[in-house]
Amino acid sequence: MAQAALNPAEFGPLYERYFERIFNYCYRRVGHPQEAEDLAARVFSNALRNLSGYRGGSVAAWLFQIAHNVVLNHLRARRPNVSLEQEKLAQDWPNETATTLDQLVHREKVQQVRGLIEELPDEHKDLLALSIIGEFNSKEIAQIIGKSDTAVRMQLHRIIKQLRQDYLRTEAAEEDF
Template sequence: METNDRLNQPFEELIEKASRMDEEAFTRVYQEYTAPIFHFFFLRLRDRTLAEDLAQIVFLKAWENIRQLQEVEKILAWLFKIARNTLIDYWRKKKEINVPDFSALESGADSTEPLRPEDLDLKMLIEEIWEVLEGINEEQREVIVLRFFEGMSPKEIEEIMGKSSTAVRSLQYRALTKLKKVLLRKINK
């Protein structure tokens, strides 16, 4: 994944072409950014199919609104903002949030191979991380996921969340403090 400060000139030109409704250019943008958008949803919903569906919705909305993209170098922040709003819309429509299971991992949905021990270890690790992340509020969790799982800069997080740098730093500090307490409680059990 390329971050905003590392966009190379040809990729910036590609995004500019996409913003002029060039389908081929937009397809390449989609290929570049579909994984981080999918991960954004998967880390929150833990449902592979739903994450894929919502990621598709994000790119449909992006295609419909690509002309509104003001600064091509901020495309990732723009896509994450669309993803965040899409997730909020999904939760509003659903009105209840259930915790999906890891059926894709358990069933080996992407392969005909049986589940391997390392897959089980990964599944358990993901579940433990998610359990710890559930110990903090949604905004704090969002900052942690964007910063440490998606590798975004504080500036990008500010743009996605529509918050000041002070607010983002404060959310991150409070989240890390709470995570530390939750982890210490888990370790001391």
């Protein structure tokens, strides 16, 4: 990182190393591959312009802090209709030709969970995305979003607990059908 700060031409390896993770984070937040690609490019453009603002520590956390801000600004600009587009998110899971009962049940459960996640406030979706997609621990997430490690751990715990309760509630309601 120090080399990139002195010589922006050295920024290329950082781009190659982190682009996919940044893109995946952006994609999970906006649901459109083209938008995600534009946002990821904006993240690296901002990072390159602000190399002097890097204060040491985790490069990934610094880049994801920029990504977090870029995505939030983008989502604010396109309110009120923000969606993760469940169909596009489902492409990572078994394809439409799945024929076994287990695959069909699994896909249905995944869609239920995604539907529950879609209903979460943006801040909660963002925390889950940083944790699951970004693969950051609570300390790194705290650094990215500007909260304490304890607050992030508690909030993630509460979000997951609530999702679990909501999922079990929907399962019970379907069984009553």
